[in-house]
Amino acid sequence: MPHSSHFPAQHEHVFLGRDHDRHERRTWFVVGLTAVTMVVEIVAGTVFGSMALVADGWHMSTHAAALGIAAFAYRFARQHAHDRRFSFGTGKLGDLAAFASALLLMFIALAVAWESALRLYSPIAIDFTQATVVAVLGLLVNLASAWLLSGGHDHHHGHSHGGSGGHHGHHHHDHGGHHHHAHGGGHGADTNLRAAYMHVVADAFTSILAIAALLGGRFYGWVWLDPVIGIVGACVIAHWSIGLLRASGAVLLDTVPDEALAERIGERLAAEGVEITDLHLWQVGPGHRSAIVSVVTGQPRPPADYKALLTDLPTLSHVTVEVNVRPAAA
16 A cells, blocks of 8 residues: 555554464364365265265264355455555454354354254154264364464463554654564464364354264153253253353454553553543454553643553553543643
């Protein structure tokens, strides 16, 4: 994007998570694994006349779509990380993808609950042996996918994110000097990865419940167990979906991500004898928080002096300080 002659050169706002590239690679691999399994099940079910295989194949397609959303979000965020149309970078794109995935997960839960309720009142004949094989196959695929995605849940501290953590200073209408300070992206959860992980875990969970129900029906004749467990599983998945909606929605709405961090910022500045008139703290990417602080004082100092007080606070990657002079008493 070309520079405007009306604005000075700006530093970059790259607030991607520490393991962004690795998470992207793993997610694409899981998308491929899920898609291959989906195709195999649909083709095999069609050739051998197994509706259980066909149904599970189309069920896998919904998860492949959700995982694809997560993978494309990683790619788009990386490719547009330096695009200045995004005022605070593309770090929150993963939360947008997670919100969409959570909605899809909720839809899946409702569909499973509805289908289970229909089968509870109108039971259908089940080929327990064939259905169990399908459920075990789905479980193995999802356990492998969960293992791949869980490999990205590491916790690191104090890394650099490529000089993206700019600290701005405003003194009245004058800009203070810029300097960059980076903090660990490992302090914040990658909601996009969590959404992808939740999809495969939810599918693995339903596979386990299905296996238990099928075994109960096969050996004890409990045909009703399959739809009942389906409803229970749908309720659990819906609960997980609501939690993911809340977590991703909170980031998208710029809610305060860390009350303790906000308090520490206020305490450090107040200790310098200034009055804090405005303080905003929000998340701009996994493990990256941004803050805007306005202070009033009778003895103003350069904005850089106040910013220096906050340089060691974890996850605080982007700070703007505005210094205003308190009017002299008449």
